[in-house]
Amino acid sequence: MNDFNVLVVDDEKEIRDAIEIYLKNEGITVVQARDGIEALEKLDEQPIHLIVMDIMMPKLDGISTTFKIREQKNIPIIILSAKSEDTDKVLGLQIGADDYVTKPFNPLELIARVKSQLRRYITLGTYEGKRNFIDLNGLTLDKEAKEVAINGDSVKLTPIEYKIVELLMSYPGRVFSINDIYERVWKEPSYNAENTVAVHIRKIREKIEIDPKNPRYLKVVWGIGYKMEK
Amino acid sequence: MNDFNVLVVDDEKEIRDAIEIYLKNEGITVVQARDGIEALEKLDEQPIHLIVMDIMMPKLDGISTTFKIREQKNIPIIILSAKSEDTDKVLGLQIGADDYVTKPFNPLELIARVKSQLRRYITLGTYEGKRNFIDLNGLTLDKEAKEVAINGDSVKLTPIEYKIVELLMSYPGRVFSINDIYERVWKEPSYNAENTVAVHIRKIREKIEIDPKNPRYLKVVWGIGYKMEK
DNA sequence: AAAAATCTTAAGACTTTCTTAAGTTCCGCG
DNA sequence: CGCGGAACTTAAGAAAGTCTTAAGATTTTT
Structure with missing residues (x-):
C-alpha cells in the first residue's frame, strides 16, 4: 500500500x-x-x-x-x-x-x-483525479510504470529522483520551495535538507536536460524554489 | 439497476x-x-x-x-x-x-x-475488469486454464509463482512494490517478506526468461518494485 | 516416505543517497 | 559599476540501502 x-x-x-x-x-x-x-x-x-x-x-x-x-x-x-x-x-x-x-x-x-x-x-488501474500520463513538451511521465521519457527515450531515474519529477510534473508551472519538495517527497519535516534536494535536482537535470546548465524543463525560481516548465 | x-x-x-x-x-x-x-x-x-x-x-x-x-x-x-x-x-x-x-x-x-x-x-464499464487471456510479446497467460506459456511452450509454475505472474501480467507496465505483491498474493499483511518475494521472482525468471540475468519480461524498477514489460 | 514447494538466512554485488566542501551565479546597495 | 553575501550548482566519496543468488531448513503435497 x-x-x-x-x-x-x-x-x-x-x-x-x-x-x-x-x-x-x-x-x-x-x-x-x-x-x-x-x-x-x-x-x-x-x-x-x-x-x-x-x-x-x-x-x-x-x-x-x-x-x-x-x-x-x-x-x-x-x-x-x-x-x-x-x-x-x-x-x-x-x-x-x-x-x-x-x-x-x-x-x-x-x-x-x-x-x-x-x-x-x-x-x-487508474485513480480518479490523478492523471496517469503527462506530456510537457516532449518530457513525459507515466505514473503506473513510474517511467519518465524525453522524446520517447526512457530515462532511468532513482526512486527519489522519480518522486521529485512526479511532484513537479503533476503541477506544471507551479513553484515548489525546497522545503515543500523535501516534505512531500521524504514525508518528514525538513531540517538542513537544502543541499540534499539541490543535489537531486542536479542529478535530475543531468538526466532529463540536453544542456543541464541551461535547463529547459526543470527551472529554478530565484529565492523561491523550482518548477517544471509548462 | x-x-x-x-x-x-x-x-x-x-x-x-x-x-x-x-x-x-x-x-x-x-x-x-x-x-x-x-x-x-x-x-x-x-x-x-x-x-x-x-x-x-x-x-x-x-x-x-x-x-x-x-x-x-x-x-x-x-x-x-x-x-x-x-x-x-x-x-x-x-x-x-x-x-x-x-x-x-x-x-x-x-x-x-x-x-x-x-x-x-x-x-x-465492465463487470469483470479481468481479461482471461493476455499476450505480452510471446509470453501468454490463460486465466481459465491457469497456464503460462512462452512462445506457445507451456511453462510449469507453482501456485505462488502463478499468482505473482498473473498479478503482474494483468497490469502490464504497472510497477508493484514487494509489499503490494505480498499482500495481494498471500492475502495477509507482509512482514519481513522482502526476500520471500525476491526468491519467487528469481524462480519465475528462471522459468520464463531466456536469460534470467537480463530479464526481458519481468523487470525490476530499482527501489520501487517489479513489473511485467508491456 | 519421497518429492515438491515454500521460506529463511546470508553474503556479495550493485545502486542510491547523503554529506561535505568548493565553485558559480544572482541580486541589492554603495 | 563592482563588491559582498545569499542562493544555487557541482563534484566526489563514504554510508546506507536494495537486489540477486545460493544453499539448506521447513512445510505441504503426492
Missing part, C-alpha cells in the same frame, strides 16, 4: 491524529483537514486517493461536502459518524459515499476498510 | 427470501444458494455480478467460500453475519470482501450497500 494519499476530515484533532498514526503504519500518507471548506482546498492542492470524513463538522458538514466533491471527482469516500441510526447510514451511502463506519470505531476496522477501497482502485 | 444478478448465500430460507423481495423491488435478479458449495456451483452456471453471503453456514462457511471465489473472480462480495465483533469484520474485509453488514440488518441499508457496489461496477 504505497504512495497513497488519504485525506482525513474531522473537527477533532485527536481523531485525525489517531487515524493518521494507524494509516502511516500501513505506508499510507495522511493529509488532514478540519472541516469541509479546508477539505476542498486540500483536494485542489494535491492528489488525494481516498477521503475519510466525519459527518458532524462546523462550517461545511460531511454530507454536503461529499455532495460537492461528487460533483467533480469520483474519489472513494468513507463516512465516519457518531450517529449509528440506520437512516443516516442509508443516506450516507445514497449520496455517494463508498462506505460507512460509526464512532466509536475500531481502528483496525477503519484501516481494513480504507485498504479495501484502495485495493479496488489499484485493480482499476 | 437493471440486468444485475445477485447471488444470495444463506442457510436460512426466510432471510434469502426477504432479501430477494427487496432486491427484486429494485429490478435486481436474485439467485439463491444454501451454502458455500451450492454458491460455487451457481457461480459457474451463470453470470453473477455481486454476492451477499452469510458467514455462518453448514458445509462451507462464508469466509472460506469468499477465499475460494477470490482465487478465481473479482466479484464484489458483501458479507452478512450475526457476529458483530470487530475482529470478524476485519477478517471479512481482509480476505477480500467488499463490505460487511451485521444481522439483524435494516433491509434498506443492505439494499443501499448492494446498489452502491453495483453502481461502482457500472462506473467501471
Whole structure:
C-alpha cells in the first residue's frame, strides 16, 4: 500500500491524529483537514486517493461536502459518524459515499476498510483525479510504470529522483520551495535538507536536460524554489 | 439497476427470501444458494455480478467460500453475519470482501450497500475488469486454464509463482512494490517478506526468461518494485 | 516416505543517497 | 559599476540501502 494519499476530515484533532498514526503504519500518507471548506482546498492542492470524513463538522458538514466533491471527482469516500441510526447510514451511502463506519470505531476496522477501497482502485488501474500520463513538451511521465521519457527515450531515474519529477510534473508551472519538495517527497519535516534536494535536482537535470546548465524543463525560481516548465 | 444478478448465500430460507423481495423491488435478479458449495456451483452456471453471503453456514462457511471465489473472480462480495465483533469484520474485509453488514440488518441499508457496489461496477464499464487471456510479446497467460506459456511452450509454475505472474501480467507496465505483491498474493499483511518475494521472482525468471540475468519480461524498477514489460 | 514447494538466512554485488566542501551565479546597495 | 553575501550548482566519496543468488531448513503435497 504505497504512495497513497488519504485525506482525513474531522473537527477533532485527536481523531485525525489517531487515524493518521494507524494509516502511516500501513505506508499510507495522511493529509488532514478540519472541516469541509479546508477539505476542498486540500483536494485542489494535491492528489488525494481516498477521503475519510466525519459527518458532524462546523462550517461545511460531511454530507454536503461529499455532495460537492461528487460533483467533480469520483474519489472513494468513507463516512465516519457518531450517529449509528440506520437512516443516516442509508443516506450516507445514497449520496455517494463508498462506505460507512460509526464512532466509536475500531481502528483496525477503519484501516481494513480504507485498504479495501484502495485495493479496488489499484485493480482499476487508474485513480480518479490523478492523471496517469503527462506530456510537457516532449518530457513525459507515466505514473503506473513510474517511467519518465524525453522524446520517447526512457530515462532511468532513482526512486527519489522519480518522486521529485512526479511532484513537479503533476503541477506544471507551479513553484515548489525546497522545503515543500523535501516534505512531500521524504514525508518528514525538513531540517538542513537544502543541499540534499539541490543535489537531486542536479542529478535530475543531468538526466532529463540536453544542456543541464541551461535547463529547459526543470527551472529554478530565484529565492523561491523550482518548477517544471509548462 | 437493471440486468444485475445477485447471488444470495444463506442457510436460512426466510432471510434469502426477504432479501430477494427487496432486491427484486429494485429490478435486481436474485439467485439463491444454501451454502458455500451450492454458491460455487451457481457461480459457474451463470453470470453473477455481486454476492451477499452469510458467514455462518453448514458445509462451507462464508469466509472460506469468499477465499475460494477470490482465487478465481473479482466479484464484489458483501458479507452478512450475526457476529458483530470487530475482529470478524476485519477478517471479512481482509480476505477480500467488499463490505460487511451485521444481522439483524435494516433491509434498506443492505439494499443501499448492494446498489452502491453495483453502481461502482457500472462506473467501471465492465463487470469483470479481468481479461482471461493476455499476450505480452510471446509470453501468454490463460486465466481459465491457469497456464503460462512462452512462445506457445507451456511453462510449469507453482501456485505462488502463478499468482505473482498473473498479478503482474494483468497490469502490464504497472510497477508493484514487494509489499503490494505480498499482500495481494498471500492475502495477509507482509512482514519481513522482502526476500520471500525476491526468491519467487528469481524462480519465475528462471522459468520464463531466456536469460534470467537480463530479464526481458519481468523487470525490476530499482527501489520501487517489479513489473511485467508491456 | 519421497518429492515438491515454500521460506529463511546470508553474503556479495550493485545502486542510491547523503554529506561535505568548493565553485558559480544572482541580486541589492554603495 | 563592482563588491559582498545569499542562493544555487557541482563534484566526489563514504554510508546506507536494495537486489540477486545460493544453499539448506521447513512445510505441504503426492
